Amino acid sequence: MRISKLLQMVPAALALTLSAPALAGDGAGPEVPKAIKGEECVEPTSDMRRNHMEYLKHHRDEALREGIRTKQYSLKQCLECHVAPEGDPQAPQDSSEHFCMACHEYAGVTIDCFQCHATQPKETASFHPLVTPGMKAIKDQAGRSGELLNQFAESHASKTRTGAIQ
Amino acid sequence: MSEDTNLKRREFIGNGAKLAAGLTIAPGVVVYGLSEASVPDRPAEEPASSERRWGMLVDSNKCATGCDKCVTACGEENGWDDSEPNSSPEQKAQWIRKVELRHKGTGKSHSLPMMCQHCENPPCVDVCPTNASMKRADGIVLVDRHRCIGCRYCMMACPYKARSFIHETLTDQEPHMPRGKGTVESCTMCVHRVDEGREPACVEECPEQAILFGDLNDPDSAIAQALTRYDSTAVREDLGLNPGVRYRGI
Ligand code: SF4
Ligand code: SF4
Numbered sequence: 001m002r003i004s005k006l007l008q009m010v011p012a013a014l015a016l017t018l019s020a021p022a023l024a025g026d027g028a029g030p031e032v033p034k035a036i037k038g039e040e041c042v043e044p045t046s047d048m049r050r051n052h053m054e055y056l057k058h059h060r061d062e063a064l065r066e067g068i069r070t071k072q073y074s075l076k077q078c079l080e081c082h083v084a085p086e087g088d089p090q091a092p093q094d095s096s097e098h099f100c101m102a103c104h105e106y107a108g109v110t111i112d113c114f115q116c117h118a119t120q121p122k123e124t125a126s127f128h129p130l131v132t133p134g135m136k137a138i139k140d141q142a143g144r145s146g147e148l149l150n151q152f153a154e155s156h157a158s159k160t161r162t163g164a165i166q
Numbered sequence: 167m168s169e170d171t172n173l174k175r176r177e178f179i180g181n182g183a184k185l186a187a188g189l190t191i192a193p194g195v196v197v198y199g200l201s202e203a204s205v206p207d208r209p210a211e212e213p214a215s216s217e218r219r220w221g222m223l224v225d226s227n228k229c230a231t232g233c234d235k236c237v238t239a240c241g242e243e244n245g246w247d248d249s250e251p252n253s254s255p256e257q258k259a260q261w262i263r264k265v266e267l268r269h270k271g272t273g274k275s276h277s278l279p280m281m282c283q284h285c286e287n288p289p290c291v292d293v294c295p296t297n298a299s300m301k302r303a304d305g306i307v308l309v310d311r312h313r314c315i316g317c318r319y320c321m322m323a324c325p326y327k328a329r330s331f332i333h334e335t336l337t338d339q340e341p342h343m344p345r346g347k348g349t350v351e352s353c354t355m356c357v358h359r360v361d362e363g364r365e366p367a368c369v370e371e372c373p374e375q376a377i378l379f380g381d382l383n384d385p386d387s388a389i390a391q392a393l394t395r396y397d398s399t400a401v402r403e404d405l406g407l408n409p410g411v412r413y414r415g416i
Contacts, residue, residue, distance in 0.1 A: 060312060061312075062213070064308065064310050064312070065300060065302070065310060066213035066214060066302070066303070067213050067214030067302055067303070067304070067357070067361060068210070068211060068212070068213050069206075069210040069361050070210045070211050071210070076341050076342070079341070115335075115346040115347065116311055116336075116339065116344035116345055116346030116349070117339065117341075117344040118338075118339045118340065118341040118344070120341075121341055122340065122341045
């Protein structure tokens, strides 16, 4: 009897703690940056919220182990639409402005993808629609894109930030 | 003209057209950024198939002593060139290295690039406890870093010293080549480029055209033709690993 009462209280307590940060903000949950490209995602938003990790996991095995290179559920493709490349005015300056990180930080769910995967699409891709004239000018100065990325990483590292993107 | 030759001629014209399409769309309109025609050899939704076996033939007679353009190209393409600032040269990732061989008796020396040999019977795959080391259907040997636990058994098993372990937290990976601390890596034969119908970076950058890349299973491919025409050796042939990378002139 007591235990069941306790159990009943758990969701209530959870709801309270979860809503605390939301109340501190505008009360509407995490501030997730809008996609920079496209009108709709590869699946309905509600489905993506719930199942994106399953899609990604399934795709990663197919892509790496079998060589199936479809774009629909590729992490690289998520970033193409949801995150601007470095140097772009819309590029995230810290993790709270990064599409994946903003929500994961809010939900308190660790994300391991970015220990290995790039956090942003690459600005050098010749046909990348996001390559702006400004970007090109920076690129010409920096020479190789790796140097540019390093410069960027250094300037980022010198800023003190909470919850850095890895 | 026999039917056979006709077919060959048509294929030849077809290939020529594909090549031209990659560079110019209309007279005067040049597409920049495409240095060669890239026609994927299969649709994106199709898995790699064992009908192909990708391989390389390195001509050490052409490979110039002191040149390391292939090494630089690989490092830049895959992002391992200066990614670990706090590691010693022995610790740093090295997917491809230049090796200098000298015959003790005659003094004749050879230069050649050495990388993962993409063995048909890879010992790295045999020893891996997690199935992270794997051979794709088309013969490309890869590390599935989603599974790799960094035990480094494969590094010990590889007779070519082809694998590296990453010691540092990395930040600016290439989007097409995820890499991270605590996992092992080696030459991927530029699998991301191969799947797009492009050649590996080292092959493209070699100024001497000393590396030939192609499908060993296709008797009409330049590499298969060269292999029937010239003597070639696998390094440590005695081990019976049947590498996909072979050498001429050693
Ligand atoms: S060369 Fe080494 S890493 Fe490459 S397939 Fe053979 S054993 Fe594995
Ligand atoms: S280091 Fe990784 S790839 Fe190598 S044997 Fe261990 S788990 Fe397998």
